[in-house]
Amino acid sequence: MPPTAAERWAKARSFHHSAYPAARIAAERTHSVSVCLPARECAGTVGQIVGELVALRDAGAIDEIVVVDAASADGTAVVAERAGAKVLQEAELLPEHGPVLGKGDAMWRALSALEGELVCFLDADTEGFSAHFASGLIGALVCEPGVSFVKAFYRRPLAWDGSVGGEREGRGPGRDEDQGEGGGRVNHLTARPALALLYPELAGVRQPLAGEVAARRELLEALPFTTGYGVEIAMLIDAWRTLGLDGIAQVDLDEHRNHHQPLSALAPMAQTVLATVLRRVREEGRLVDVEDTAPVERPPLAGLRVA
DSSP, rough: OOOEEEHHHHHHHSSEEEGOOHHHHHHHHSSSSEEEEEEOOOOHHHHHHHHHHHHHHTTTSSSSEEEEEOTTSHHHHHHHHHOOOEEEEEEGGGGGGOOOHHHHHHHHHHHHOOOOOOOEEESSSBBTOOTTTHHHHHHHHSSTTOEEEEEEEEEOOEOEEEEEEEEOOOOOSSSSEEEEEHHHHHHIIIIIIHHHHHOOOGOOOOOOOOOOOOEHHHHHSOOOSSSSHHHHEEEEEEEHHHHHHGGGEEEEEEOOOOOOOHHHHHHHHHHHHHHHHHHHHTTTTTTOOTTTTTTOOOOHHHHHHOO
């Protein structure tokens, strides 16, 4: 059987962050670069992240580091500013559009204040952050011809405490047993199956819900931004509808560790992701044939007895 379009894309447009050291980006880039971190109660991680990004800025790989804070009570803004970032409060950006409605809304508002022609969004709660989280994404955007939108993918270990039903929040390496692919449960159980059924061309995207993404400003300004948790998958679908597969790439960042949500919090997230995908299917005015992947159904026994 010949490879599918998704398989061909994954082979041609999947890269590793090691291909894009800061020196290469600095030498090859011809556009200004902004890195933006939407942040809410991230004082424990944002300082180290900004410090790594400052080193990239000093190396000439990026120009601007912006933390968009959600009025965090834990001192996130102070920590980020002391580490070298420009800090903006999300509620002060485009206030005429009313209250900020989650991460996607914060990203949309941030875009109005960022100066770069290339924009990289990163999570502010990543533990053990390394500069390659930014340089990997920006590098593919700078160095790979025809690429306008870049998604991250990675392993997300999930720690367990060994008790019955005892899922722990991830706390970093060295505690209990790490499950190499245990994290990103909504990604594995909702986002990827939904794309495989409804947008099979995107089935090769490893981490459709990754918060780490880089894109050309002109593309981002042409896309709608879903205001809540569905922003990442909506942006992926909309970028594909605008660019086609060839304009999209994904970069392996190796491993990502951050705070994991308990199972009780995942159902609303999964529902939002699925609703976001179905909204786009509805907008396209199409019904989806899932006969190739749906399980076989047996007829009602009552009908068989009559026959």
